[in-house]
Structures are given as structure tokens and as C-alpha cells.
Amino acid sequence: MPKLSNHTEDKVPEIQSNDSCEFDFEDALGDVLNKRYDQERRAAELLSEQFDTSDLPEEEYNTLFTQMFDKVRAEDEAVDLQKKRSLRRIKTLRTQEEIKSAVDAGYKILKQKVIPSKEIRITEFRIRNIFTGKRNIVLYSFDALSLGTKWYEIVRKVTYYPYSFPSNVAAYLLPNDLQVGERVILEDLIEDIVGESHAWGTYRLDSAEAVWNGEKFEIDCNSYKVRITFG
Known part of the structure; x- marks a missing residue:
């Protein structure tokens, strides 16, 4: 599973759009x-x-x-x-070692590039207590906007892609008897698809249903609902 990155710099990594299940708020x-x-x-x-x-x-x-x-x-x-x-679950291999081991063992895999989506990013405020000088990081929200008061000042606003992966290539592990047209659950999506939308940003979808067409998985964009909150 991907990990939330421990972001310490203001630099935003280069990102590309993923056309699969394009997010529209x-x-x-x-x-x-x-x-x-x-x-x-x-x-x-x-x-x-x-x-x-x-x-x-x-x-x-x-x-x-x-x-x-x-x-x-x-x-x-x-x-x-x-x-x-009732659906079969497809596992994801995230490291080069896992992929090599699967291939050496004779398993079929579907390799894909890990492409961060420009639609997935979060925004944080770097704040400082005016009296103590203590600094902190808070997620952007309507409540956070009120932090610029007599107690705190907003030092910087930072927007970035919040995930890190062990490799820029991952693979789905394919069952030998996978049938064309079979509906499955991709346990750990390689594709970057928006799964949550909040005031401070968006997060990726963990898993989704998909149909095997003989060459790749076609993700069913109607098999999930984006979780939305306000504030």
C-alpha cells in the first residue's frame, strides 16, 4: 500500500493526469x-x-x-x-523484488507505470505562534483560515502530492485462470484515482472493481463513490 509522504519541502513533484475515471467535483x-x-x-x-x-x-x-x-x-x-x-481479489506488487520473484516463479503479471495524478494533492498551512515562536503544520480548512489571529500567523501555504511509492513501476498479479470479462476487485490500485475530496485536498482511491478485457483491467468508475466533506 502507498504511504503518505513525509513532506518537508515546498517543491511539488512533477505530475501527470490519469484519464481513468477523471474526477469532477x-x-x-x-x-x-x-x-x-x-x-x-x-x-x-x-x-x-x-x-x-x-x-x-x-x-x-x-x-x-x-x-x-x-x-x-x-x-x-x-x-x-x-x-x-463474491468477486475475486487481485493483488498488487509494489517493489521490483516482488515483481521479479513473481516472474521467476512463473506467475503472470501486468506491469504499469506509477503516475501521480495532478488531481491528487493536499494543502497545508505552516503556522507560528506569535508569542512562543513554536511552529506547527495544519491542514487547510475553513477553520484553519481563522488561525491568522492575534495568537498565530500563517507563515506559508504549501500544496503537494501526499504519497510516496517504493518504485515507479508496479504490477497486478494475474491468476492463471483469469477470464476475459471477469469482474474483480483491484485491492491496491496502481492507477491514481480520486477517492476522497475535502477542503484541504484530495486523496487517492484504495481499491475498485474492474473488468479484465484480455489485455488490461478496465476500472468500473461506477463501482465506488468519492467521499466528500466540507469545512
């Missing part, structure tokens, strides 16, 4: 909201089937609605989990 937010609205609609329908909601006090309705919503969400998560359990 508005589309990702729309997907999250649409799923939420669908779950709320189903929760409201379940509530109406079990109660005469027109006679329920607002506080009781809200309590029951929350219970129904939690039930719907839990059911959806259980379905997703059951689906993923």
Missing part, C-alpha cells in the same frame, strides 16, 4: 446527493407503510424517519458488501 457531489435522496425517499416510503404519518408529531416523525433511514443505509451497505465478497 460537481459530478461526484451529485452522485453522493442522489444516493442520499434515494435512501431518504425509500425511508419515507417505509415509514408511510407502517404509520399514519399525518398524525405523527414532528419530533416523533423525525425520530422514526432517522431509524428508517439508518435501516435503508445499512441494507444498502450489506448488499454492496455481499456483492464484493
